[in-house]
Amino acid sequence: MRRVITYGTFDLLHYGHIRLLQRCKEQGDYLVVALSTDEFNAGKGKESFFSYTDRKNMLEAIRYVDLVIPEETWDQKEADVDRFHIDTFVMGDDWTGEFDFLKGRCEVVYLPRTPEISTTRIKNDLASQ
Numbered sequence: 001m002r003r004v005i006t007y008g009t010f011d012l013l014h015y016g017h018i019r020l021l022q023r024c025k026e027q028g029d030y031l032v033v034a035l036s037t038d039e040f041n042a043g044k045g046k047e048s049f050f051s052y053t054d055r056k057n058m059l060e061a062i063r064y065v066d067l068v069i070p071e072e073t074w075d076q077k078e079a080d081v082d083r084f085h086i087d088t089f090v091m092g093d094d095w096t097g098e099f100d101f102l103k104g105r106c107e108v109v110y111l112p113r114t115p116e117i118s119t120t121r122i123k124n125d126l127a128s129q
């Protein structure tokens with residue numbers, strides 16, 4: 001069984017997120033999503049529209065997702081890769097190079113982001129209506 005992990009906030013879940021998760025699952029058989037907690041986001045100066053609990057429930061409803069765990073710190077990735085016996089770490093290519101330090105532990109894949117859509121754009125477009 002090939003095990004895959006990805007990380008993110010996944011706020012205002014949209015088709016760019018879904019396409020990313022779909023392509024993550026194409027990399028293996030079991031997909032772990034490490035979901036940024038509200039506290040972790042606060043540390044990034046981000047406040048999500050939906051709470052961690054609501055974002056977690058939405059992700060767990062997606063057919064590609066097998067397990068959702070909390071992302072609480074920037075530096076938990078090596079321990080997560082070891083703990084969940086991860087074969088492939090996947091992120092969108094806005095993160096290209098940022099996680100190459102994991103290459104000693106697992107394959108690292110950066111996938112092209114879906115153009116034109118983002119949580120920020122959704123918020124801005126709605127605010128300007």
Ligand code: C2G
Nearest residue numbers: 007008009010011016017020091092093113114117
């Ligand atoms: N994404 C995408 N296409 C978009 C928007 C997002 O492929 N149009 C991808 C991002 O590249 C990321 C994932 O969807 O891999 C989740 O995006 P965010 O929720 O914005 O995650 P981010 O804020 O980048 O948090 O430790 C890493 C961080 O938790 C990543």
